[in-house]
Amino acid sequence: MKLKLLIPGPVELSYRVLLAMARPPMGHRTPDFEAILEECWDILREVFQTRGDVMIITGSGTSAMDAAVASAVKKGEEIVCIEGGKFGERFGEIARAHGIKAREVRVEWGSALEPEKVEEVVAESSAKAITLTHNETSTGVVHDAKAVGKIAREYDLVYILDGITSVGGDEVKADSWGVDICITGSQKCLAAPPGLAMVSVSERAWEAIDGNEERGFYLDLAAYRRALKKKTTPYTPSVSLIYGLREALRIVREEGIENRVKRHRTMALATRRAAKAMNLELFADEKSASNTVTAIKIPEGLTDDDVRGAMKRDHGILLAGGQAKLKGRIFRIGHMGNVGYGDLVEALAALERVLVKAGHSLNLGDGISEAQQIFGR
Template identity: 40%
Template sequence: MDERFLLMIPGPTFTEQSVLLSLARVTRSHVSREFEDVLRESLDALKKILNTDGEVIIMPGSGTSAMEFSIANFVNPGSKVLNLISGYFGEYFVQATRARGGVPVEVRCRPGLGFRGKGIRELVEREGAKVLTVQHVETSTGVANYIKEIGEELKNTETIYVVDAVASLGGMEINMREWGIDVVFTGSQKALAVPPGLAIIGLSKRAVELIEEEKRELFFFDGRRWLAMMRNVRNYFSTMPVNMIYALNESLKRILSEGLENRYLRHKVVAEAIRGGLEALGLNIVADKEFRSDTVTAVWLPENVKFQDLSNEMMRRNIVIAGGLGELAGKIFRIGHMGVANPNDAVSTIAALERSLSKLGYPVKLGSGVEASQQIFNKYNL
């Protein structure tokens, strides 16, 4: 595999050269005005992307650590958390809730299905849950839950609404203010198209107030200390990852200059074209039609095709795909199409998949998947 490989996994995603080169800028002091300017600009851009009336926190970490932050600051020992679970990462919320001493109320659906709004309010009230958690995109199945509908159900309730947007933020619309979301988090390496290493948390005004009112005994994930540092870097608590913030800042500038609507549309069309190509090849997509995300697609492996073989064949063609997690390991493969993924990447991926599957004995009419993708791009004049 040469250096021009395509990283078609659900993160880390491909990063543009200008973003990578930003990483290599000379490291400034973490409490300098120069660094603070870059951090401030990044926080402002994220607030725009999230449309929040509250604040944003960035820390060294990952989506997993951002999840711990989102639970630790809003769950007290013994309090109930309603965990809507549509896959592997839904289970992460259960573990995070337990680690905090919270009581998880677990609601599961089968792989491929997700959650809509209807009935959520009744469920929360019946269970007396103080916090509700859900994935926007469940990365393990490519399912997109209807976070807007769920938010509308929770409006005017006391329930704290926590959304894992690790696989969606920057690729699919999220509107914290209008959808009533209190806490949203992601990692840098997904649709924000930055290398991994940052945890990013968006907070509503109410969430900020809750952090400031409740004095929880926390250390690294103490929201009050992070808020203080985001407002003024001289409120030193933990050293900020200066170079990673340079890269984030560069990518955020590119995101806003592309335009959020354009960006979401690009994700939608690329996703549609990839799904079209896959289905033309007779492959079955894990997510039900109603729940398909614009950022990651999970596909059932054809009979007699092993993931490792498919992965090797794709890798030989310079394209990296992902396998299944947990109970889906060995049963599915996954294609990430987020961040800077474009029609060329989609066509290359479907084409390489045709040749790889053909090589592995799966019957393929070469070009048939690509043709289906082409029709979709053509429809959008791309």
């Protein structure tokens, strides 16, 4: 049976995206393929809200994180990494793997960053760059990316933003927030197939990249820029995935980015309200709760299998579990991509039944009823 995915990526794909990929690969150094790339770049600039260059890398989101850090920061230099979850920590791991010194700003998992604390660490450092995971998927928290942009400008840092689970689902304004390198992944809010990463680069970041002579090879962003100028990619791109990405981006444009963000926010609010009405406790501080994924504590006395296992076995719906130290403590509902009212109502109704069956105290319909108030008429 095909499971319905309500995880924070990969997400369900539109039949349009699936059909777009069901055609033979074309030559990638041809005017026809150039036109496809140009259409993708165009829509991506709108989605990232940037006038800068946007490039497509064949690789998952992490490939662009790696490309950003290793291209913009020299070995031996320092980088400040804001860490409030598993993905925030990844930037520090990448930096260390490249011989770059990572200085962490530790944020409690589930809480929002405090700009003053970020500034304190930055002021003590000799960092050249700063990283932030905008939407920390592991904890369901969205951080204030704009506030970090101000600090980055003040201290002249290259600002690298992981927008892997926010771009195309929540508000991201790369240029006006002062983001120098903004990253996303195809399998998240854009609702494209997994396997592509997209990255925007500002003029400031290009200066830092040009000044770094040891940028690696395959993920050297300068190579992507040279190719971009010739309307191509440096190496053979994943042609079939790019067919899928173009169709997914057309869907994004048809919906309109503002409407899309609004829909994600509605889905997130409905999920949170429904969870509370089901006597569940949210993991993240509500003031900074993510608009693309909701983290919920597994109720006392219940196991991950009682909740997620039963959702999968009895209802064919896949939810995400907790990661790292949150394994077995939380479950996560992904409501990113093209998730709509019907998908969410189905998942929430199934969740109510699973919880009641497991002995959790709630009245069937309480969660759905709250969600309905949010969806409105």
